[in-house]
């Protein structure tokens with residue numbers, strides 16, 4: 001046989017094979033096809049053994065042609081085998097798998113935790129007033145959590161906050177603690193901002209949101225961890241009126257335009273004067289009801305930043321004044337959503353979480 005005849009025959013066989021493969025619909029036929037077109041008596045295979053009988057200069061042409069056809073048939077075979085396997089799989093899943101008219105399977109939608117909802121609202125409110133978020137750390141030193149905030153060693157006010165100490169040896173008077181409040185963020189924020197220009201420190205407007213930890217007996221109102229939001233404003237000429245305006249504005253944005261804030265003289269080592277602040281009950285508007293008791297809801301602590309704290313933060317108390325406040329975020333969420341037990345927040349009970 002001449003090279004031309006062999007090549008013609010290869011072409012013809014290849015075309016016939018591809019046509020026939022289209023009609024193969026089961027594994028048996030597929031194997032038969034393979035034997036016919038790629039088995040040891042197949043035309044392509046024989047073409048290789050006929051090479052020796054051809055003149056040397058025609059061998060490469062025929063060899064290449066046979067290789068091309070063989071590769072094409074093999075890949076056609078693989079493709080068909082794959083397609084048959086897939087359709088067999090679909091059939092084994094049953095006709096339903098292909099019923100595009102069936103309704104989709106419902107999926108549970110995730111939603112935001114009530115804590116996240118309130119926190120985002122608070123960030124928006126204080127963001128609108130020009131406060132930036134300052135992130136402080138959860139593991140603190142005694143120095144930042146207490147000493148720099150004007151709680152000297154052994155100061156009785158330390159008993160206000162039962163503290164988790166970390167078991168790290170050789171730290172002397174400066175053990176590591178889980179922060180009991182977000183107030184150490186005041187010192188960290190002041191120092192960071194003052195360091196931008198130590199001889200002329202820029203004003204501060206920050207809020208410090210975050211988790212705090214206390215060694216508490218857990219009950220409806222107490223958890224061993226909860227979120228606080230700290231606020232701090234330092235500048236020249238800041239007064240107590242600015243503090244009242246800021247917290248009254250927060251109350252109105254949280255609980256409606258008629259909400260009022262009230263300040264009661266109190267004591268915190270890091271503010272002077274200090275005040276606890278209440279918001280008039282949104283339920284009874286000050287008359288007294290089951291939500292509030294006496295008409296007002298206790299929210300948090302506040303005051304004018306103590307001169308010692310200003311100095312510890314790098315701000316000259318002869319030139320700068322400032323106010324600070326801090327409150328529990330869950331407390332606000334409980335009031336807003338009528339949640340009567342703080343333990344719900346971390347139990348991850350879907351019956352609770354699905355209500356928000």
Ligand code: DAH
Nearest residue numbers: 181183301302303324325326
């Ligand atoms: N850190 C206080 C606490 O957790 C709350 C507080 C009181 C924060 C007065 C302040 C403040 O910034 O001025 O009990």
